[in-house]
Amino acid sequence: xxxxxxxxxxxxxxxxxxxxxxxxxxxxxxxxxxxxxxxxxxxxxxxxxxxxxxxxxxxxxxxxxxxxxxxxxxxxxxxxxxxxxxxxxxxxxxxxxxxxxxxxxxxxxxxxxxxxxxxxxxxxxxxxxxxxxxxxxxxxxxxxxxxxxxxxxxxxxxxxxxxxxxxxxxxxx
Amino acid sequence: xxxxxxxxxxxxxxxxxxxxxxxxxxxxxxxxxxxxxxxxxxxxxxxxxxxxxxxxxxxxxxxxxxxxxxxxxxxxxxxxxxxxxxxxxxxxxxx
Numbered sequence: 001x002x003x004x005x006x007x008x009x010x011x012x013x014x015x016x017x018x019x020x021x022x023x024x025x026x027x028x029x030x031x032x033x034x035x036x037x038x039x040x041x042x043x044x045x046x047x048x049x050x051x052x053x054x055x056x057x058x059x060x061x062x063x064x065x066x067x068x069x070x071x072x073x074x075x076x077x078x079x080x081x082x083x084x085x086x087x088x089x090x091x092x093x094x095x096x097x098x099x100x101x102x103x104x105x106x107x108x109x110x111x112x113x114x115x116x117x118x119x120x121x122x123x124x125x126x127x128x129x130x131x132x133x134x135x136x137x138x139x140x141x142x143x144x145x146x147x148x149x150x151x152x153x154x155x156x157x158x159x160x161x162x163x164x165x166x167x168x169x170x171x172x173x
Numbered sequence: 174x175x176x177x178x179x180x181x182x183x184x185x186x187x188x189x190x191x192x193x194x195x196x197x198x199x200x201x202x203x204x205x206x207x208x209x210x211x212x213x214x215x216x217x218x219x220x221x222x223x224x225x226x227x228x229x230x231x232x233x234x235x236x237x238x239x240x241x242x243x244x245x246x247x248x249x250x251x252x253x254x255x256x257x258x259x260x261x262x263x264x265x266x267x268x
Contacts, residue, residue: 052236056243064247068254075258 004048011045027106028074032067039063080107082135082143083125085116090137094165098143101154101161122146142166176228183225190218204259212252219244 018041022034039062046055080102084090090098090111099109112133115126122130136144143165145151151169155162194214197207223241227234 052233056236056240060243060247064251068251071254071258 007048008045011041011048015041015045028070028078029106032070032074035070036063036067039066078107079110080134081110081112081128081132082137083112083116083123083133084137085123088137088139088141090141094141097161098165101158101165104158105154136170140166142168144168144170146170180225180228183221183228187218187221187223187225190214190221194218205256208252208256208259212248216245216248219248 015038018034018038022031022038025031025034039058042062043055043058046052046058082090082098095109095111102109112125112128117124117126119130122133123136124130124133131146134146134150136146138144145154145167148169151162151167154167191214194211197210200207220241223237223244227237230237
C-alpha cells in the first residue's frame with residue numbers, strides 16, 4: 001500500500017494544479033494544451049488505480065476527441081473576416097497593423113474578396129452569412145466593425161491603434 | 174525467459190523512440206517538421222511499448238489490442254487535423 005501511495009500522490013497532486021492553471025489561462029490555445037495534460041494525468045491516475053478501461057476511454061474521449069473538437073472550434077471562432085468591396089484594398093502597412101491588433105486579442109485576420117451583396121441590409125460577400133463577416137472596409141478606407149462589443153473592447157485596450165487604423169462602428173440604415 | 178528479454182527490449186526501444194521524437198519540439202524548426210517527427214516517433218514508440226506489454230501481460234491482451242488500434246487511428250487523424258488547422262504563416266516560424 002505504501003508503494004501505491006508514492007505512485008498515486010504525484011498524479012493526484014498534479015491533477016488539481018493543472019486544472020487550476022487551465023482555468024486561469026486567457027489564451028484558448030494554451031488552455032487547450034493544459035486540457036490535454038489534464039486528461040492524460042486523469043488517465044494515468046485511473047490506470048494506477050487499476051481501471052484500465054476507464055483510462056483508455058478517458059484518453060480517447062477526454063483527451064483526443066475533445067481536444068480535436070475544441071481545436072476546430074477555436075480555429076473557427078477566432079477568425080476576423082474583413083470584407084473588401086470591389087476595387088478597395090487595405091494598404092499593406094495598415095493590414096499588418098490590423099493583424100497585430102487582432103493578434104493581441106487572439107484573432108486571425110482573413111480578407112474576403114469577391115462579389116459584395118447586401119443581405120437584410122447588411123453588407124457581405126456572396127456565399128457567406130452576414131453575421132460571419134466581422135468588418136467592412138468603407139469607401140474612405142475606414143474599418144467598420146459589425147460587433148459593438150468587440151469595438152468597445154479593442155478601443156478600451158488599444159485606443160491609439162484603433163484611432164490610427166480608423167476603426168468605427170457600422171452605420172445601420 | 175526469452176519472452177521477458179524481448180518484451181523489455183521492445184519497451185526500451187519504444188521509450189527511446191518517444192524521447193527521440195519529443196526532443197525536436199524544443200528546437201526551432203517549422204511547425205510541420207516538429208509535428209511530423211513527433212507523430213511518427215510517437216506512433217512507432219507507443220506501438221512498440223504496447224507490443225512489449227502484449228508479451229508480458231497475457232491477461233489483458235484484448236485491451237492492449239484495442240489500445241493499439243485506437244492509438245494508430247487517432248494519432249493519424251489528430252496530427253492530420255493539427256496540420257490542417259495550422260495557419261500558413263506559422264509554417265515558417267523560427268527560420
